[in-house]
Amino acid sequence: MVPKELLSVLQFMEQWGWMAAPFVLFFVWRDVWLKWVRKVYFEKAEWITLELKIPHMVERTPKVMEQVFGGLHAMHKPSINMKEKWWDGKHQLYASMEIAGINGSIHFYVRTPREFQKIVESQIYAQYKDAEITEVADYMKDLPADIPNKTYDLFGMELMFTKDDAYPIRTYKFFEEPSTEKKYIDPLASLMEVLGELKQGEQVWLQYLIKPVGTEWQKKGQVLIDRLIGKKDAKAAPSNIAEEVFQFFYDMISAVALGEISSGGPEKKEEKPRPETLMQHLPPGMKDVVAALEESISKHGFETVIRIVYLARREVFDRSNVGAVFGSFKQFSTYNLNGFKPNGKVIPSVNYVFKNMREYMRKRRLYIWAREREFKKSRAQQKMILNTEELATVYHIPSVVLEVPSLPRIAAKKTEPPPHLPTL
Helix, strand or coil: CCCHHHHHHHHHHHHHHHHHHHHHHHHHHHHHHHHHHHHHHHHHCCEEEEEEEEECCCCCCHHHHHHHHHHHHHHCCCCCCHHHHHCCCCCCCCEEEEEEEECCEEEEEEEEEHHHHHHHHHHHHHHCCCCEEEEECCCCCCCCCCCCCCCEEEEEEEEEECCCCCCCCCCHHHHECCCCCCCECCCCHHHHHHHHCCCCCEEEEEEEEEEECCCHHHHHHHHHHHHHCCCCCCCCCCCCHHHHHHHHHHHHHHHHHCCCCCCCCCCCCCCCCCCCCCHHHCCHHHHHHHHHHHHHCCCCEEEEEEEEEEEEECCCCCCHHHHHHHHHHHCCCCCCCCCEEECCCCCCCCCCCCHHHHHHHHHHHHHHHHHHCCCCCCCCCCCEEEEHHHHHHHCCCCCCCCCCCCCCEECCCCCCCCCCCCCC
C-alpha cells in the first residue's frame, strides 16, 4: 500500500509537474547551444604544424624552455563578454607541443592555431636563436583514418596526476648538478632512447595539449597550503590519504601548541591564544612540502592533457614500447609530492564484458583524439594543471649533453647575405 505522503507528492507532480519542464528544457538547450557555437568557432581556426630543428651544439638546459612556456602564457584570453561567449562561441584555444618518434627518427612539433604562430616563433627564437622553425604538413595525415585495421594496430594512454594539481612533480632542478648547468642528467634521456630505437613501421606520438589558465588553480592551491599550515580560516576537507596524514599531524600539533592535552585531572587550563599558523611546529618534511607547494603556485599554469600513442604495422607491433615510454614519466614522481599515472578510463585495456569490442572502441577513440588533438571533449579525460617549470621538464629540446643521433639537427647555420652584395 502506498503511503499517503508519497501519494500526495505523486498527485502534485502529476498536476503541476509540467511547470518545471520549461526550466529543464531551457538548461538543456543552453548547454547544447553553447557546445554548438564553440564547435563552430573552433572549426574556424586555421591549425598549422611547425617543426622545430636545432643546431648540433646547442647548450641549453630545460630552464630556457621554462621561459618559452612563460611567454606562451600570452595566449591566455582573460575576459570574454556575454556576446562573444554565447553568440560567437569564443573560448580559450590551445596548442599542442609534440614529440614524434617515426621509424627511429625523432621530431619536435608544435600544432597551433595560426593566430598563435608569432607568439610561438618569437618565444622559441628568443631562447634558441639559431633554431629553425618550418611550417610542415601534419605528419599524421598520411596514415589511414580507420586504425586499428588489418594493417596497423594501436595502443596508448593519457596521463593524470596522483594528487591535487598544486602538488608539483619532480622537475628538472632535481637533475642538475649544483656546480654548473652543463653537468646534469637530461630528464628526457630515457624517452629519447626509446624513440630512437623504434623499427621501420613503428611510430610513437607524445602530445602535450596546453591551454593557459588564470589564477583559479593558484587560489585553490593557496587554500590547500593554508590548511596544511593550520591557518585559522582553513576549512577544506582532506581529499586523499596524504592530506589526511597532514591533517592528523596538524590536529596533534594544534592540541600540543594550544595546551589541549592535559597532564592529568579534570582541572581546566586557561585557553591560550591561537597563533595565525602552526608552521613553526611542522616537521621538516612537511615544511619542505609546503615550500614546494608555494613555489609551484607562484608560476603560470596551463591546463594540460598528456597523451601517448603507439601505432605500428602488425608484423612489428610491440606493445611494450608504451610501457617504456610511460616508464620515462615515472622519474618525475615522488611519494610526498606528485606524479603521473595512466587514466584508466582512456587506456585501451578492459576486462570481462565485451572485452574485444570495448578495447577496439577505445583504440579508435584514442586514435581520433590524437589525430584531431581533442582536448577535453569527453568526461573520460582528466585535466591537469602544470606550471611552466613542470612543462619545461617533460617537453624541452635535448641539449648537447644528450647525444641523440636520430634527432634531426641543423648542420650549417643560415646567415644573411652581405649588405653591399651586387644584384642584377
